[in-house]
Amino acid sequence: MSKDLREILKNKVEENLNLSNNHRINFEARLKNELHQEQKNGFGFWKIAASITILIGLAVSIYFFNTNPVEPKLAKTFDSLGSVSPELKKVENFYLASIQSEILELEQTAENKELLDGYLEKISELDNDYKDLTSDLNTDGINEKIINALIDNLQLRLKLLYQLKEQLNNLKTVNKLKNETNNI
Template structure:
């Protein structure tokens, strides 16, 4: 199609060159150009105060969504939320763990501090895993495997504390009274 139009213009060039614009064409064209130049131009853009209000609204919305996500979405389900029996189980383990931790803290000395600190690092790892399990429990709709893993997590924490108590008792038996700090 392009070639046919080019050919048409080449072949009929003489016909196009003969025609002159109507009288006054250049004056009318010049008047239109001047009329376009005379029209007042609007200031471009949005006023700054509208942009400031929009930015404030966006910042507020972002802050609200961030708090909503931290408070609502990222919380998991505890064992106590599953059933009354699981609430009893969770309360039992938490009370037992708390009792063991308090007893260990009473036996803490500078000599056995490293052993206790290492055990507490292990407990913190298990606590982090437990928080992940609460999220999984929420996502899995109280899957029994996740519940079992949560109970096993409590049992592992108790086992670490009981092993620590045994180590502390052995340590006390080995260190003579006069060498204790």
């Protein structure tokens, strides 16, 4: 149980403690001696710490310079932009789905066949460029420049399809106007 410190001190009988006549002088001398010892030993810690740091640095440098070169691990191969990261997979899937959707919406007629073939040929070339960029990704490793080029390729293909769709709509409008003027 806890006791009240005040009560303990009240009940304590005061003893007459006499200090020696030289007590203060002895105390000051001892204090100066301890402070003097601390000043001498103060750099000892830093000397030990510096020695340990140098030894560790030497050990690490010897280890790295004397070890055999690390044999390359089998590199992960990338078959598309989506295999680099989940975020890039989402980007790639978005563009590929949009491209596929736009291609499926195209109607081929006798009037637009030549225009359609020209655009689809250009998109096919861009698809081959995409495959080349993917092989560059495998040889050069993950590189921001290559990843940006892959995304730009997908964006360009989609942009071409939007342009094609717009030109097909314009062609359809022109043909409709011609038919109306011929019927009048």
